[in-house]
Amino acid sequence: MATTENGPGALEPRPAPPKEQRFSLNAIQELEEIASHYPERKAACLPALWIAQREYGGYLTPAAIQEVADRLGMSYAEVEGVATFYTMYNLRPRGRHHLEVCTCLTCAVMGAYDVVHELERALGIEVGGTTRDGEFTLSEVECLDYCGAATVVQVGDRYFTHVTADNVLNLIEELRQSEEYTPVKLADAIVKLHLPGSSQTGGGSRTGEQIRNNELY
Amino acid sequence: MGIRNLLFEHRDVENIQDIAVYEKHGGYRGLKKAVKMERSAVIEEIKTSGLRGRGGAGFPTGIKWSGIPQNDDKPHYIICNADEGEPGTYKDRELMLKLPHLLVEGMIIAGYALRGTAGYIYIRGEYVEPAWQVRKAIDQAYRAGYLGKNILGVKGFNFDLYIHMGAGSYECGEESALMSSLMGERGQPRLKFPHAPYPTVEGVWKSPTLINNVETFCAAAKILDMGGAEYARLGTERSKGTKIFSVSGHVARPANYEVEMGTPLMELIEAAGGVVGGALKAVIPGGSSVQIVRAEDCPRVNLDYESCQQNGTLLGSGGFMVFNDRTDIVLLMKRTAEFYMHESCGKCTPCREGTRWIYKILDRITSGGGQPGDVELLLDICSQIDGRSYCGLGDAAAWPIVGAIKAFREEFDYWIAHKRSPVGPGHVPPTPEVVNPLLTLVPA
Ligand SMILES: Cc1cc2nc3c(=O)[nH]c(=O)nc-3n(C[C@H](O)[C@H](O)[C@H](O)COP(=O)(O)O)c2cc1C
Ligand code: SF4
Numbered sequence: 001m002a003t004t005e006n007g008p009g010a011l012e013p014r015p016a017p018p019k020e021q022r023f024s025l026n027a028i029q030e031l032e033e034i035a036s037h038y039p040e041r042k043a044a045c046l047p048a049l050w051i052a053q054r055e056y057g058g059y060l061t062p063a064a065i066q067e068v069a070d071r072l073g074m075s076y077a078e079v080e081g082v083a084t085f086y087t088m089y090n091l092r093p094r095g096r097h098h099l100e101v102c103t104c105l106t107c108a109v110m111g112a113y114d115v116v117h118e119l120e121r122a123l124g125i126e127v128g129g130t131t132r133d134g135e136f137t138l139s140e141v142e143c144l145d146y147c148g149a150a151t152v153v154q155v156g157d158r159y160f161t162h163v164t165a166d167n168v169l170n171l172i173e174e175l176r177q178s179e180e181y182t183p184v185k186l187a188d189a190i191v192k193l194h195l196p197g198s199s200q201t202g203g204g205s206r207t208g209e210q211i212r213n214n215e216l217y
Numbered sequence: 218m219g220i221r222n223l224l225f226e227h228r229d230v231e232n233i234q235d236i237a238v239y240e241k242h243g244g245y246r247g248l249k250k251a252v253k254m255e256r257s258a259v260i261e262e263i264k265t266s267g268l269r270g271r272g273g274a275g276f277p278t279g280i281k282w283s284g285i286p287q288n289d290d291k292p293h294y295i296i297c298n299a300d301e302g303e304p305g306t307y308k309d310r311e312l313m314l315k316l317p318h319l320l321v322e323g324m325i326i327a328g329y330a331l332r333g334t335a336g337y338i339y340i341r342g343e344y345v346e347p348a349w350q351v352r353k354a355i356d357q358a359y360r361a362g363y364l365g366k367n368i369l370g371v372k373g374f375n376f377d378l379y380i381h382m383g384a385g386s387y388e389c390g391e392e393s394a395l396m397s398s399l400m401g402e403r404g405q406p407r408l409k410f411p412h413a414p415y416p417t418v419e420g421v422w423k424s425p426t427l428i429n430n431v432e433t434f435c436a437a438a439k440i441l442d443m444g445g446a447e448y449a450r451l452g453t454e455r456s457k458g459t460k461i462f463s464v465s466g467h468v469a470r471p472a473n474y475e476v477e478m479g480t481p482l483m484e485l486i487e488a489a490g491g492v493v494g495g496a497l498k499a500v501i502p503g504g505s506s507v508q509i510v511r512a513e514d515c516p517r518v519n520l521d522y523e524s525c526q527q528n529g530t531l532l533g534s535g536g537f538m539v540f541n542d543r544t545d546i547v548l549l550m551k552r553t554a555e556f557y558m559h560e561s562c563g564k565c566t567p568c569r570e571g572t573r574w575i576y577k578i579l580d581r582i583t584s585g586g587g588q589p590g591d592v593e594l595l596l597d598i599c600s601q602i603d604g605r606s607y608c609g610l611g612d613a614a615a616w617p618i619v620g621a622i623k624a625f626r627e628e629f630d631y632w633i634a635h636k637r638s639p640v641g642p643g644h645v646p647p648t649p650e651v652v653n654p655l656l657t658l659v660p661a
């Protein structure tokens with residue numbers, strides 16, 4: 001059956017994604033360390049996609065997916081299946097700040113939709129859109145699980161809490177001045193969380209094996 | 218009964234995230250006791266405590282632990298479910314932020330008792346801040362010799378602990394989907410008992426696997442410290458110990474409250490400062506998956522597994538949401554349905570299609586297009602999902618809708634007859650005008 005969504009040609013094989021190798025030496029070492037945590041290399045797929053999201057500038061291009069597949073010995077389709085399943089992998093570019101407003105149950109009754117409307121008005125975009133200057137992308141998300149602090153807005157690796165339609169513009173101003181909460185920073189933080197010793201060295205550690213053998217300290 | 222800070226005992230101590238401070242307040246005492254005991258005695262201690270899983274289902278933890286084979290030579294994996302995604306719940310978040318060592322200690326104890334090879338903490342991708350505290354705790358525990366090789370001088374007790382971050386999916390909290398995700402796949406559930414062995418026999422990488430919630434591991438650490446019998450003195454006949462409730466919604470002081478099992482529901486509302494913005498209308502006591510309780514019925518409910526069940530709801534994960542009389546139940550259920558529609562993994566038809574139908578009908582009703590018979594239609598669809606889905610998410614999508622129709626049937630009828638909210642202007646949640654909720658369905 002021809003799919004109407006992708007139009008004519010949907011059944012033809014897609015052109016192979018461009019081969020590109022953007023993982024830095026450091027990224028490769030991180031990936032190898034993380035892969036050593038599991039009995040199977042494939043298990044590093046989620047962390048590898050986080051690394052790719054960072055190395056490719058905040059979102060996953062077909063080339064990024066291909067590189068992950070190559071590095072883990074998986075097929076392109078398998079990795080693409082994973083990348084499209086999880087909402088935090090970006091398949092399109094995002095603004096420098098991705099505003100993810102929780103509109104789930106508690107937030108919804110505590111005024112989250114007013115926050116969304118105020119943001120749409122102030123930024124001149126609808127939910128799902130990105131401002132022309134590439135500063136902000138606005139999304140609605142499901143429960144961020146800090147409901148006691150409703151309304152919660154996630155930006156990068158940070159939760160902003162008790163956001164209301166009245167104070168949300170201050171948040172926008174604060175973010176305009178900041179480089180802290182970009183999609184790349186978020187991906188980087190998540191990669192680092194996998195690395196043993198990263199809380200002490202403040203960065204990547206190539207000494208996971210030493211740590212596990214009680215050699216480091 | 219009432220507030221009982223057991224896991225939270227040292228929550229507010231300054232710098233309790235630091236291993237030295239944690240040890241000064243009795244930290245790692247449970248582990249030190251455990252490694253002096255026979256492995257089977259540790260499991261026995263958990264059994265004695267009567268602890269039941271705090272992730273939602275309430276399965277007896279001691280029985281789960283004893284399901285791990287004792288005399289095989291396969292690796293054993295210990296997994297912590299820190300994917301906390303149930304709307305209304307944020308207890309695991311606070312436990313990891315404030316008491317990361319309690320979790321780490323609990324997992325090492327399980328690693329000892331069950332001859333674990335390695336442990337994985339599966340943390341939802343959004344929880345970067347809590348995860349950093351866990352990262353720090355693990356790094357400190359390695360340095361102190363609580364992790365790594367020959368832990369605490371016990372020959373052959375080797376245990377490693379890793380963090381595995383999710384990437385945005387409620388379904389990954391379901392334990393078999395979590396296993397898929399940990400193994401690098403889409404977060405879809407796997408075949409379950411009786412069609413496949415229990416995870417404790419064959420879980421990740423075909424090896425025995427223990428999966429417990431964050432709060433469960435934290436409680437296990439406390440139990441080893443205080444003794445199972447002492448823990449079992451708290452709570453009721455069949456619901457032992459304490460439970461953390463995440464209180465949110467229309468209360469004066471929303472926060473996590475740890476109460477002794479069996480505490481009257483109304484007492485928890487009082488502890489949270491009482492209802493604000495109007496009179497109490499309803500409570501969802503255990504997260505979005507459980508049935509809503511009308512205000513009139515609240516005084517009858519105690520916060521333990523049995524009492525909740527007798528009153529037509531569930532204790533669930535402890536996501537305790539309080540709603541005042543400005544709340545429109547039908548709109549609330551529409552938002553609930555939207556959540557499950559969005560989070561359905563798509564593997565099985567009753568859930569994938571059913572959740573969409575529930576949402577569409579509720580959307581029709583709340584857009585003023587409700588038709589007579591819509592409520593029956595909803596009930597019919599729910600009965601086709603409940604018990605017929607591949608995993609618990611389908612059931613969890615049906616229960617709250619059926620529960621709300623039972624408790625607030627008149628509000629559904631009002632919407633259908635009058636095409637407007639029975640609550641009147643200023644109701645919450647608002648009827649979305651500009652926002653098109655379907656936009657959130659567009660793949661990211
Ligand atoms: C759809 C769905 C979502 C779930 N989400 C979570 C979760 O976020 N955290 C959790 O601990 N358990 C969750 N569970 C329950 C787990 O499947 C499992 O029962 C639990 O992690 C076992 O740990 P426990 O025995 O310590 O409760 C979920 C179950 C279902 C069906
Ligand atoms: S019930 Fe079926 S479609 Fe729904 S989440 Fe579970 S497996 Fe997926």
Ligand code: FES
Nearest residue numbers: 102107145146147
């Ligand atoms: S409803 Fe917004 S954080 Fe849970």
